[in-house]
Amino acid sequence: MSNINLEDLSLHEEEEEEGFTFDIEEDDESHIDFRWCLVGRFLSNRPIHVNSMKATMADVWRPVKGVKIKEATTGLFLFQFSHELDMEEVLQGGPWTFDNHILIVERVQLGMQIENIPLNHVNFWVQVHNLPAGFMAEKVGKKLANYIGEFVEYDKNNNSSFWRQYMRLRVRVDVRQPLKKHKKVKNKGGEWCTVNFKYEKLGVFCFVCGVMGHAENKCEVRFSMERDDGVRAWSKELRAEPRRRRGRPTSRWLNEEGGEKANSGGMNVAGVAFNARGPTTDPVNPVNIDQSMQQENNLQNSITAVQSVNRRNQVNALTAVPSMPADIYGPHLSNQLVTQSLPNHNISHPTKNMNQPPPCINTPD
Template sequence: MNIARLVIITFALIIYRIHTDLIAMDIGPLEQQCAALSLAEEEAGGMEVPEMPSVPDETIHHNLVGRFLTDRVIKAEHMQQVFASVWRPVMGMYAVTLTEDLFLFQFPHPKDLQRVIEDGPWSFDNQLLICDQVLSGTRPEEVVLDSVPFWVQIHGLPTMYASPAFVAKIGEYVGTFIAPDPLNFGGAWRSFFRIRVRLNVLSPLKRRMKLLRRDGSSQWITFRYERLGTFCYCCGLLGHSDKFCKTAYELNILPDAFPFGAWMRAGPRRQARPVGARWLLSSGVSMTPASSTPEIGIPPATLVTMEEDKGLHGDLKRRREEGTSSDSVHDEDVRMVESSKNSEMAGLVDQARPDQ
């Protein structure tokens, strides 16, 4: 027992000694070092403030909300620059990013908004913009964006069956009929009819429609879509190509068996002419200057006579002087030879006339 008590007393003395030394120790320099380290972290560190979202101008009531039919990230800054340069609103516009895939376009004047809606559809980076007007008392997030208006061309419709009422029925078959082209009846001649139709982006495009005649025969009419962006040749849906089509992957459909194709895209209504075409010479045109330059000092009247002698009048005059009878005309004077140029010019008759 004595030994155990001695051990306990010795251990208690050791603990007391250690505690006393810690109390007597000067911890001032250690506190200063810790404080300096904390200040250094404060100076070097920091936290970035969150980006303040743009707030729509509530005083503007002519708003257009839209989203892009794609899963790609849209560069909003570049997109609004492109649309502003294309739309060219007379009274200006505002572009606001509401969410990552929802955008608001504000127009101070209603005519600018109406023109943008009527001239659609619009695309950015070949991605279709689904947009609609935000009515008064409606929030932009509440607008249903699932359809886009398109101009659709009806090809192969016999003139005997063409009427405003029947054309409207065809529009209801393609989608939701909006309006006909004013030039369909009584305007410039065209080989097709145009209708404005609202298409649901969740439904495949219509390729054609069968006309059933009274005698039991039938005929197909086809549809072509103006300003048609990315769509799938396999399933006919807008917003993706056949390279990313689940149907083509699951059913292992080859491109040769795709029911849709590029033929459903209508060509541009106006052929763009290169700005310098009127001055550029073709490669077959000789650049050798004319050698029949008149000498200096010849009177102007003589120059006119010399130029006329080079043309048709001079040729006929020489023939009369040579005794050629006006009734005896050589075959080479009236024969028309078919050339590639004539064929190209004749082929233009079969093409549709451009819209006025």
């Protein structure tokens, strides 16, 4: 065996060499446009059933141009959209859950390694309850939001009315930290009061440590206790009740919030027309009111036409007589023929029954 010259051997040869540089165009149609891709993971210590998750999330999102979902690595998923608007709707509409486990998603940019993208924050809508009167200002909301996490958005539509049960804030929350429950604030009179926080679409979280992603039966803090006294600092009170769309009739004499006058035709601010049967449109997706009323009028006209035809046929059957001259048979014989021609009807005198209303006919409402 020939001797190896150790002086010429470099163990750091690869580090000393210059690396490769690639020029990749973002508009190249031969590869995926990562601007419309999201990477995400579910906040759970249990494995996710991938096929069920893919079908569920697609049904919930309903992207116009579709979505492709792929498990990149164990527990890490790629969501590839075909249009920017579909992706933005998912980002703005969260948080999303599967099997009550929150999905954490972030954008993917060209050149990033998806395994190194931090997935530790979720945007929540947080309700602030028990605020003193006059404390619905945006500057108050920003300060409270930055205490909960990081301020994202102030819901002006919810907070600008003369009376609301709570303030609504969009907050970027760190899932590694315990959920904030309440905060003391001082009112204008110098008195302290406590405002409470409620999180919309909140998934699984622990009543022992207040951290999302696990229940108390899997909490490490609980297992490290010498003795569990059963006292829990967190509770289900942090969950906000589902918000409901308002859809009620109003009066043209009522001034709606925001300075708008109610429509005299019975349309409320959600664009819903009301009649005796209730709302004719969906308050979430209002349609053209004239079109809705025209469709109902057409239906009513069809029902009326069916009723008219049925009643006319019934009257003709009751009054049908043979074509005979009255002066030949005489009035008594004519009455006898009419009575004999309809044995199933109780008709004693034709002239007496002609002024009676036709029989009732059951028609669909």
